[in-house]
Structure formats: structure tokens, C-alpha cells
Amino acid sequence: MNPKIIKTLEFEKIKQLLTEFSVTAAGQEEIESLAPITDRETIEKWLLETEDGMKILRLRGGIPLPKLENIRPHMKRIEMGANLNGLELANVGRVLQTTAELIRFFDDLADAEIELHRLYDWVGQMQTVPALSQRIRESVEEDGRITDEASPELKGVRTAIRRSEQTIREQLDGLIRGKNAKYLSDSLVTMRNDRYVIPVKHEYRGVFGGVVHDQSSSGQTLFIEPKQVVELNNKLRQHQIAERQEIERILAELSAELEPHRIEILHNAYVLGKLDFIASKAAFGKKYKATIPTISDENHVALKSARHPLIDADKVVANDIHIGEDYQAILITGPNTGGKTITLKTLGLLQLMGQSGLPITVEEESVIGVFDNIYADIGDEQSIEQSLSTFSSHMTNIVSILAEVDEKSLVLFDELGAGTDPQEGAALAISILDAVGAKGAYVMATTHYPELKVYGYNRPGTINASMEFDVDTLSPTYKLLIGVPGRSNAFEISKRLGLDDMVIESAKQIIDGDSQDLNDMIADLENRRKMAETEYMEVRHHVSEAERLHAELENAYGYFFEEQDKELSAAKQKANEIVKEAEEKAERIIADLREKQKAIGKANVKEHELIEAKGQLSNLYHEEDHLKKNKVLQKAKEQKNLHEGDDVKVESYGQRGTLIKSMGKGQWQVQMGILKMTLDESDLTLIKPEKVKPQRMISTVKGASSSRVTSQLDLRGKRYEEALREVDQYLDAAVLAGHGQVTIVHGNGTGALRTGITDFLKSHHSVKKFGLAPHNQGGTGATIVQFK
Numbered sequence: 001m002n003p004k005i006i007k008t009l010e011f012e013k014i015k016q017l018l019t020e021f022s023v024t025a026a027g028q029e030e031i032e033s034l035a036p037i038t039d040r041e042t043i044e045k046w047l048l049e050t051e052d053g054m055k056i057l058r059l060r061g062g063i064p065l066p067k068l069e070n071i072r073p074h075m076k077r078i079e080m081g082a083n084l085n086g087l088e089l090a091n092v093g094r095v096l097q098t099t100a101e102l103i104r105f106f107d108d109l110a111d112a113e114i115e116l117h118r119l120y121d122w123v124g125q126m127q128t129v130p131a132l133s134q135r136i137r138e139s140v141e142e143d144g145r146i147t148d149e150a151s152p153e154l155k156g157v158r159t160a161i162r163r164s165e166q167t168i169r170e171q172l173d174g175l176i177r178g179k180n181a182k183y184l185s186d187s188l189v190t191m192r193n194d195r196y197v198i199p200v201k202h203e204y205r206g207v208f209g210g211v212v213h214d215q216s217s218s219g220q221t222l223f224i225e226p227k228q229v230v231e232l233n234n235k236l237r238q239h240q241i242a243e244r245q246e247i248e249r250i251l252a253e254l255s256a257e258l259e260p261h262r263i264e265i266l267h268n269a270y271v272l273g274k275l276d277f278i279a280s281k282a283a284f285g286k287k288y289k290a291t292i293p294t295i296s297d298e299n300h301v302a303l304k305s306a307r308h309p310l311i312d313a314d315k316v317v318a319n320d321i322h323i324g325e326d327y328q329a330i331l332i333t334g335p336n337t338g339g340k341t342i343t344l345k346t347l348g349l350l351q352l353m354g355q356s357g358l359p360i361t362v363e364e365e366s367v368i369g370v371f372d373n374i375y376a377d378i379g380d381e382q383s384i385e386q387s388l389s390t391f392s393s394h395m396t397n398i399v400s401i402l403a404e405v406d407e408k409s410l411v412l413f414d415e416l417g418a419g420t421d422p423q424e425g426a427a428l429a430i431s432i433l434d435a436v437g438a439k440g441a442y443v444m445a446t447t448h449y450p451e452l453k454v455y456g457y458n459r460p461g462t463i464n465a466s467m468e469f470d471v472d473t474l475s476p477t478y479k480l481l482i483g484v485p486g487r488s489n490a491f492e493i494s495k496r497l498g499l500d501d502m503v504i505e506s507a508k509q510i511i512d513g514d515s516q517d518l519n520d521m522i523a524d525l526e527n528r529r530k531m532a533e534t535e536y537m538e539v540r541h542h543v544s545e546a547e548r549l550h551a552e553l554e555n556a557y558g559y560f561f562e563e564q565d566k567e568l569s570a571a572k573q574k575a576n577e578i579v580k581e582a583e584e585k586a587e588r589i590i591a592d593l594r595e596k597q598k599a600i601g602k603a604n605v606k607e608h609e610l611i612e613a614k615g616q617l618s619n620l621y622h623e624e625d626h627l628k629k630n631k632v633l634q635k636a637k638e639q640k641n642l643h644e645g646d647d648v649k650v651e652s653y654g655q656r657g658t659l660i661k662s663m664g665k666g667q668w669q670v671q672m673g674i675l676k677m678t679l680d681e682s683d684l685t686l687i688k689p690e691k692v693k694p695q696r697m698i699s700t701v702k703g704a705s706s707s708r709v710t711s712q713l714d715l716r717g718k719r720y721e722e723a724l725r726e727v728d729q730y731l732d733a734a735v736l737a738g739h740g741q742v743t744i745v746h747g748n749g750t751g752a753l754r755t756g757i758t759d760f761l762k763s764h765h766s767v768k769k770f771g772l773a774p775h776n777q778g779g780t781g782a783t784i785v786q787f788k
Contacts, residue, residue: 001036001352001373008376009349011036013310014358017288021280025070026273031280036355040370044295046357048117051292053282054359059114063279064105071095071269075262083248083255087144092258092265093136099268100128102275119278126271127264132257139250146247154246157239164236168196171229175208183207185221194240195233197223285359288313291366293354299369299408300324301351301442307361308346309353317478321347323442324369326750328461329433332446333453333485338467339478340446341378344412347444348374351410369410369442375401376412391419398432407440416445416452426451437461453485472496539717641686642668648684650677653736656687667725677732678725709737715757716747723753724760735766735787743773745782757783 006012015031022028037043056063069091074084084092106123109116139150148155172189176198181187183204189196192213199221200208209227216222225233258265284290288309296302302325305318317339323330332340350360354368377397398413405411417429426449433455436443445452456464464485468477491504642648646659650670657670657677666681713730715723727744734742746753761770766787773782 001038001355002375005348005352005374005376006035008378009345009352009374010310011349011352011356014349014353017309018280018284018358021283022276023065024068024273024276026068026269027065027276027280029070030273030277034356036352036374038355038370038372040295043355043357043370045118047292047295047354049119049122049278050281050285050357050359052116052119053278054285054292055114055116056109056119057279057282057286060105060109062283063275064101065272065276065279066094066098068095068098068269068272068276072266075258075266078255078258078262083252084258085144085251086140086146086247089136089140089251089254090142090144093133093140094142095265095269095272096129096133097137098272099126100130100133102126102272103128119275122271122274126268129261129264132261135257136254139254146250150250151246154243154250157243157246161236161239161243164232164239165196168229168232168236171232172196172198172226175226175228180207185216190223192223192225194237195225196229196236197225200224281358288359288361290359290361291364292359293362293366293368295354296324296367296369298324299371300367301347301369302367303347303350303360304363304366306346306350306366308342308349309361310349311342318363319343319346319478319480320482321480322482323347323444327463328440328442329437329456329459330444330463330465330482331433331452331456331485332444332465332467332480333448333450334466334469338469338476339480340467341414342478343467343480344376344378344414344444344446348376348410348412370408371410371442372406372408373404374410374412375405376414377401377416378412378414394419402432402435405436405439405441409439409441411436411441411443411445413443413445416447417449418447422449425449430455433459433462456485642681642684647687647689649687650679651683651685652679653733657684659684675732675736678728709733709739711739711741712743712745714745715753716745718753720753720756724756727757727760731764731766731785739787741784741786743777743782743784745778747781754780754783761785 015034018031018034019028022031053063071088071092074088074092077084077088103123103126106120110120139147141147146154148158169189176184176187176189183200185199185201189198191197195213197213198208199216200223202215202220202222205212205222205224208224210230211225212222213225214223285292290309293303301321301323303321306321307313307316307318321343332343334340350362351368351371351374353360355370360366360368377394401411413432416432417425417427419425420428426447429445429447429449429452433443433445433452437459453464456462463483465480465482466484468479468481469475470477491508495501495504642659642662644659644661648657648659648670649655650657650672653672655672657672660669660671660676663669663678667678668681668684669676669678670684709730711734713726715726718726723746730742730744744757746757748754758770761767761783768786768788770783770785772780773784777784
């Protein structure tokens, strides 16, 4: 990536923001060396690492890393055979300890079955040295001081030092108290040249004897080591020398133990730096509400709600930026201070950040490309040293861009062709855009020239855009409008500011008629866009309300049948209890009758009559699982149990038909006379086959009432497959209704729906011819179909 674009788009400021989150020297070095790359595979790896970091930040609060110094110089000294001091050993020990802690941290993540793309691999490269880490931790404190536990000898020496210091202080405390206080400038014990002394007045220097080590600036006080403690100070000095020698021995011993593990420790520090860098990217993403983009295989760019990361989040306006899929070039027109340059820089900077593996300030599901280079001609680059005018400076830059640009380049032009005669500047701008387009590069350019609005309309792969301006408030909204060229608001602004209407009308008469027509066209487009947005919001509101009501109805419907089942079951259970009670009474009556028959010896009541009566009583029972015996439900189920060859009634047309085959998703192909139609299963009712004589099997289909089928089908807002299915059904219905011609409204959009409908109409058996509607009937947004 050329260094100039890094400076132009202020990528270094993004790196400075990242540095605020780094806690290790190695991590800060990673940030300093960060630059956009062009290798797709590596970019994907970097983005996956960033995604891992953001996931850990979300689930565990981030990767637990302490502040770590750069230990590479220390390891270089170890390699050369030198010894490290206490602070340097403490820095190395901190790296070893952090390595062990992070391995445990990631082991816990793995035990919790938290899936990561790449960080487990990085952590797997680190090696612990438990014994050495433990030795350094016991021997060296965080500030580099060697502990008493570093060796038994050091502990013994320090114990002797403390005893000697205590003895000396006791001796000196005895001298400075009592009658000797009058000889002292102050009653305290201090130190000079690492030896304990007392402050004695100059005129009493001979009272205590001993050695003079220093005097005050006035010369009135002498710091004397009394003769009573000279020998004690000598012993203390010997102990201190022994302590220093033992410390040097310990440092040499620890340094020697580091040497065999030098490579592993260096690599641990490198991996810790990588993890710190990844954690910094994750923290940056959280603070600036950034997301991980995906990389387009076709090198398309689709940034949703893109925000410039260096603008205050409370002030920045988000815009959708798309380039590559439907158009190769975007021409942004409109007044100054409307946000055109910021839009250019947003596209370029976010693309640089994405190719550096950073999260970018966009919404989820945004897509970036991978460009070999990004070029920009932005701002006033006039060079006083080279005596170049603004126009010459821009042209020099553009010449160098045209010499290097290719199909894997993104080019950003700000005020293309500015700084010279407007007519010549516009012609140059068009030629430059043609030259860039011929090489296959993507280009986003801003301009004031109205000629480029026509260029953006006529050139394939090119689209106009503008920055919205609110004439009522006389201020820009900074919203990017794709597909709508910018227009001059000079007349409206002047009128709002109070300029006389006669002056404005006179100005309108002076300007070129084509320019005025173009501005009127743009104004009309803006009004239509606002109307469409308003209608869309209303439709979305109604759809949301309908979805809510549908959900409530479903819940109520289910609750109704559930309660109905409960009540019906309870009623049947109660009825059964009554029948059972009656049956028991009947059994007792029948038994009594039999006894009476036997008693009189006559069988006036036949046995089979008794059995029949009992059976009739048993039939009074209700089946509690009424759903299995419910004839209405069984009939409805049977009606929906459709098979090929079944006779059905098409409810929407009131006609009989025969099922040919299932089309899936609740759709059936039905033969109705000479017509075959694809209909929803909900529109079909299973009926008994019609018994007719062979000679009368002449099928006719009555046309549906034309009042049921309109002459126009509106598909705007429908999905592609749903729209084609509706067209298929609509054409058959229109033929049945007797329409000779219909209109299909599909809108302009991307053109995919119009192309699909055209291909479908070519193969339809009932279509005679078709074509785009006249301008006053929808133009390219509608197709008129004539039937045979």
C-alpha cells in the first residue's frame, strides 16, 4: 500500500487510538508496525483473531495481561554472557509468570467449550518453565530487590547487618542523650559515606574523638563518627560488602539459568505481544462500536451505516456505502461543506482498517474488498517549493495515479477537475473517469460540474449520488443519497434569506435551460424519494401491527381450542359418570327381574332383550378423546390429505379440477379444463369424483368474474421467487377473466426482477407479446402483456 494514502486518510491516528489500549511493550511494537496488506488469506486470519479477542472481551472481560516491558535487550545480554540486574530479572520473571497464567486462562476457556478461531493456536506456542519462574519469583521482588530467601548466605549476612546497625544505634543513642546533648547541633543519628555519624558543634569537635566525615554548609556543624562506633561501623561495612558480593553471585546464577531457555522466553514475550495487540483491537472495537467485516470474493464493498472513526460519535452521520456489485463508479455532487470529502475518506479509511485486520465502524454484515492499492487526490496539495498551482498539483498527482492504477485499485477523487476553466475542467474530469474505468478500477469522485451528473446517468456501471441538503434549515444533513444527483440550492437559499423574487426569477431566466430542467428533475427525484420513504415507513408500521395482531390471534386461537377441549372432556367425563351410575342401577333392576322370573317360573322377558337393553345403556358413554372421534375434524383432515389424481374444487374460481402433481411448499398443479394452474393447498377442497358418461366428458371452464381479477399486478417489494409465483398464477387468472391485456408493475430497483419476469413471459403459453410500458404508464418500471 502506497505510503501517501496512509497519510492522506490519517491511518496513523487510528494506530494512536489503538496504542491507548495496549499494556505491553511488544504489543505497542505490533501496533507501530501495523499496515494494510493485500494478502487475502492473512487478512482473514487477522480478522478472525480480532473476532476472538472481541468474543473474550464480551464473555470474560478481556485477556488478563499486566504491564510488560521489552525483554529482548535483556535476552541479548544473556546471549552475550552478561548478567542481568534485579529489575531486568524481575521483568523476565513477569513474562514467565504471565505465560503460565494465560495458559491457565485459556485452558479454562477450553473447558467451558468456548470456541475460538485462532487464539488457542497462539497460546499453544507458549512454553512454561515452572522451576525457573518459581526461583525468580522467590529471589527477586517486583522492583528488582533481591529477597532474603534468595540464598541462606544472603539471609545470614542481612541478619548480621541488622544486628550491627542495632548495636551502633544503641551506642550513638547513648552519646546524644544526657549531658552530651549540649555539644550537639541536633540530637539525632544520621549517615555520611554509608557510616553512622552524629552532628557535633564545631567548637566541640574534640569531645567525642573519632573521624570527621562531613560538615554543614556554614561550617558550624561537623558530622563525626565517634571513636566508640568506628570498629562497629567497620564490621557493618564488611557485612555490606559480603551482601553485595552474594547478590552479584545470585544474579549471575539466575542469569546463567535463563540462558538455556532464552529462545522459549523470547517467543513467549512475542506471543504475549500478539495477544496484547489482539486485545487492543477488541477494546478499540468495543469503545467505537466497531464490527468485524466479511471479505467479498468478488471484491465488492458494502458498508452498512459507515461512520468515520475519527469524528465524534455524537456528531458523525452514518451512511450506507456500496460499490462494486451494481456500479463501478460513484459521482457525488452537491454544495461544499455537505460531507462529500468525509464520505470519500470514510470509504478509504475503513477499507484500510479492514485490510489491517481491524474492526471497522459499521453495522453487522458489512463487506469489504481487498485492493492492491488505494489512491486518493484529496485536498489542496499546492506546492510552494515546486511553484505549482493548485490545478497543476492535482494534475501531477492524477497523472501518477493513472500510471499505476489497475483492476484491483480503489481511487478517490475530491473535486475532480477543479481549479481551472469549468468547461475544460468538466471535460478533463470525464476523460479521467473514463480512463480509470477502462482499467477496471473502482472510483468514487466528488464534483461541482453539472456535466458529470449527465455522465453518471448515461455511463454504464456509474451512478450519481449527492449529500442531502435541508433548504428549510439552510444546512446539510450529511446523508448520502445514492442514485440522486446533487442540485444547486442557490435560488432556494437566496429566497429563504430574503432576496427579492424578481431578482431570483431574473437569475433563472439567465441560466441555461437544460441546467434548470436538470435541477427541476433532481428536485422531483428528491420529492419522490421522500414520499417513497414515508410510504415505506407507513407500510412497515402496518406490517408490524399486522404481525403483532396475527401473533395475538394465534395465541388466542390456540387458547380457545385448548379450553374447548378441556371443557368438552370435563363434560364427557361427567356424562360418563352419570351413565355409569344409571347402568349400575339398571344392572340391579335386571338382576331383580331375573330373580322374579325364576320365582314365578315364567320368562316373560327374553334373555337377548335384556342383553340388548344393557348394550343400549353402554352406548350412552362418550369417547373422552373426542378429537379421534370428531367427524368434523376427520372430514377436514381427509379434505387436506390430497393425492395426485384427486378431484378438487378450486374455491377462488368455483370450478372443479384434477390434481396433477405437488409443487412443494403447499402448492399443487391443477388441471382445470384446458388450463393448468399452480394453486395454494388452502384454495383446494377435496370432492368426490364426478360420475359422468364417457360421451359427455367434455371439460369446460367458466371464466372467473373479471371483477375478481384486475388488469394490473403490482410486485414492488416482493422477493424474486414469490413474485414469479404470483405472475404465474395471475396470468392464468387473467386469461380466465377474459382480459386481453394486463400490466405487471415490477419497479426499477436492480433490474433483476424485471429480467426474471421477461424470461418467464418468453416461455408462457398464453402470452402473445409483451414490452415495457410507455413513459406515462410506468416506463421501465412496468411491463405490458398481451394474450393470444
